[in-house]
Amino acid sequence: MAEDVKTTREEAAEGRNFIHVFIEEDIAPGGQYEGMTVHTRFPPEPNGYLHIGHCKALTIDFGTAEKYGGLCNLRMDDTNPTKEDEEFVEAIKEDIHWLGFDWGDRFFYGSDYFEEDYRQAVGLIKKGLAYVCQLSPEEFKEYRGSVGVPARSPYRDRPIEESLDLFERMKNGEFPDGAMTLRARIDLASGNFNMRDPVIYRINHLPHHRYGDKWCIYPMYDFAHPIQDALEGITHSLCSLEFENHRPLYNWVVDNCDLPAKPRQIEFARLGIDHTVMSKRKLRRLVEERRVSGWDDPRMPTLCGLRRRGYTPRSIRNFCERIGVAKSANIVEYGFLEHCLREDLNETAERVMAVLRPIKLTITNYPEGKTETVTVENNPVDPAAGTREVAFSRTLWIEADDFLETPVPKYKRLYPGGPECRLKGAYLITCTSCVKDESGNVVEVLCEYDPASRGGDPADGRKVKGATLHWVDAETAVDAEVRLYDNLFADEAPDAADEDFIDCLNPNSLEVLTGCKAEAGLAEAVAPVGFQFMRLGYFCLDNKDSKPGHLVFNRSVSLKDSFKK
Template identity: 85%
Template sequence: MAEDMKQMQEEAPESRNFIHAFIEEDIAPGGQYEGMTVHTRFPPEPNGYLHIGHCKALTIDFGTAEKYHGLCNLRMDDTNPTKEDEEYVEAIKEDIHWLGFDWGDRFFYGSDYFEEDYRQAVGLIKKGLAYVCQLSPEEFRAHRGDIGVPATSPYRDRPMEESLDLFARMRAGEFPNGAMTLRAKIDLASGNFNMRDPVIYRINHMRHHRQGDKWCIYPMYDFAHPIQDALEGVTHSLCSLEFEAHRPLYNWVIEHCDLPSKPRQIEFARLGIDHTVMSKRKLRALVEDGKVSGWDDPRMPTLCGLRRRGYTPKSIRNFCDRIGVAKSTNVVEYGFLEHCLREDLNETAQRVMAVLRPVKLTITNYPEDKHETVSVENNPLDPDAGIREVTFSRHLYIEADDFMEVPVPKYKRLYPGGPECRLKGAYLITCTGCAKDDDGNVVEILAEYDPDSRGGDPADGRKVKGATIHWVDAATAADAEVRLYDNLFSDAAPDAADKNFLDCLNPASLEILTGCKVEAGLQNAVAPSSFQFMRLGYFCLDSKDSKPGHLVFNRSVSLKDSFKK
């Protein structure tokens, strides 16, 4: 994995975006970080699984550090104890490693800094830059003001000694939730509401997943994050565009707290993809309401879901690199993500034969007791992939739609009296008829073969007008369950404010086929192996449900590329 990622990075085109331009300005002679190592961080909140939107952020954070031979920390933003769990921490680590990134020995928790956060808050109180406010949440909203109308607080001029005493008692657990907050004293008349004496600490009597019951007051993200960045020596705090209006507060905390360094915050646009949602709250609702099988459901935009569906690290990193880094919000077609996967798998996936909707084909002039092997290319795009031998006999399985008793115009597959067709890698056959059950359903297709056409080409050089058909040998084929996935949402914008995203679910997002037939060799496949099922698409062995004797394959992406380049 590491070697593959290194090669991928070496082959990736050199790119430069506005973030790189800022960094190069900062590290150039005379810049504020001249002579310093570029240092970034990725700070996920461990209250859910990473999704493709987080992937854009982490590739920017880790990728920028790689570009400038710098460092990137992984820090769990666990300052809010609500729904945080170690399960998510381990899943986040696994996803980042799977993508090929590593943080070395620079793994941290935001909660590691709780004591320092508290100390810095006390320091602000002593400087006259913070005070304890006793407005209730309802009163706080009523005193917030409006455009052109300043906010107010009757506690703004509270004596420093009184705020210090109350803040210490807040920490000691003397007051209930919502009774008090600690607010920074900045500017109640600011046009940026984030600067109107924002709350930097609140009371929350909730057990923390790491700290237990040690704390009952927790710092707000806007206060804790710049402190954490500065303590870790981060030079560039790269974050999504919704934090642009919070940057003045980030800078205020850096300027007025006693910190060892001064990071710079730079914002970029979040990733939007059509036919999906990126909100953790909504993704959690899909899981908890049973709309999907779990966070790793292959229809989910989570990295564990995409991995289970068959997406590769290279395809996802290429996707993130190629959509670029923008300053304005945009929505990318889901088809482009599929395009990036298709590109990768087209070069790397082994070609195999599988029949999803099987019907028996009997070659009536092929000896009943004869069995042989024929050669099939593993991947025609890879000269080193070689060939493999697959078994062939009188009885085969082919796709049901490769036969029509009464053909439509221009139909070039099997029908009675129709043209010769190639069996992939084997022989030419001509359909002679079919057998039906009592209900009139076709249960067996009858054909004759040309013994001199081994390899699929006629010995006399005659032109073959029919199609090439894939097949599997009935004598050796393995049974499989195949899951065909489509977009989870039928609406291109299920996240729109005027819609209930649950009403936009696609009822045809999953089709499960049983009784499928695959080459015998696939019984030895190991997840997450990917294959091109000839003429059908790219599939991977399901890492969760597949087991010996019960093969389960997920369709990763179809063969047809719908993305408009």
């Protein structure tokens, strides 16, 4: 079929994909939407928080409208009262705005159309195209048929007046859940099981988050969605690939109901990422079983979790744009998402110094009581970012692994009698010895410095064989808690694993370090601004747990890029 067209190299180079090709055909002279404004919609169900998979869909929906100077509606798909909540509605709005998209005054609820959905269903009954069915769920499965064997329903020829009466009584709450359904009368022998007289209304006595107990019958998504699209003037209903087999039903509803427009449904492949799950049901289970700290846990693939971890809107939009739009399902490496963030933060993040596993370093020949400032670049990638002054004194904090009493081969950091090493932006130092506690653990590294080497290479031109080390002044350092994150799941494909996906959780997905030391200026840090902790990675202040006097930083991504470009 035409929808199986693949994006060509030329189209990809022009920023086009197969959806764009179809739209351009539709709005061209002679096309079905000639002269019309391209109009899309993003219809999330408010029963959880948006995750990175939704981000691909909303980027396609809003981005396509932007590309063609069109419109995109935001519509909450709240036709199922189970688990729906206003908390999720507000969170969805916040996430979409954070990504830089806006729906203007075109915000709707699917439940806005309950009266019209009901009216359209009654219209189908009157046309002989729908009937009330009393098969139980067990009987429905038994009568469903199989390939080459038609489905059955003893109620298919129920008189129109009888179905109208029963449907109204269903609406009035006279029957319990599961007692009856309204089914479209299409084709019990269809090779597409979605067309075998599908259910379009069911009874559900749970209260609705907006209407309370006003309704006890609710339309099925396959029935309500095309009606909503048509009423809102949607031209292109862009949805994920699992709805491809539902498209004939979408078109049937549009063709047989009395609607003002005929939208076109186009499907694309969903986003899959390794080492994660993107089922809201599974994400909810992680939250409810306290496997994570909440929907915004920085290990979660939710947008609020990614935002808390330090992901930027630009990095996520770049990720969605660069993975492209396809018809074939594929799994993207999580490392590519990290790569997009690293690219963004490399250009924008201020360089600062922090020590995660501190050990004291004392410069024995530096004057006691003396304090000076040295100059450090804010961001070498952006010269306009300038420099800043940081305090320097006799006693510093350095990383514990920047010292070894007995060095391993090719070790170029500090050890007694080892090479000169440079303290970033400051002086050259040489390790002379160390101090140990009663247990034999090193608690202090002793060094001497070269006063003539401040801020640059020594004047005598001698080469420095040792490494450049980051450090923090002990007199002015502030304490911090730092959280290091890894993949939430150890299994590359937890959804496909033989065991319960919970059994695939990575026990080492979070490491919490306390007693870390940071530059004094970080006490004024504001979330969600990102920093590069020199030599360590990119970090941001946690926007939930960090408080004055208790700094908490989340590692957004490491410095090393493991993605295979």
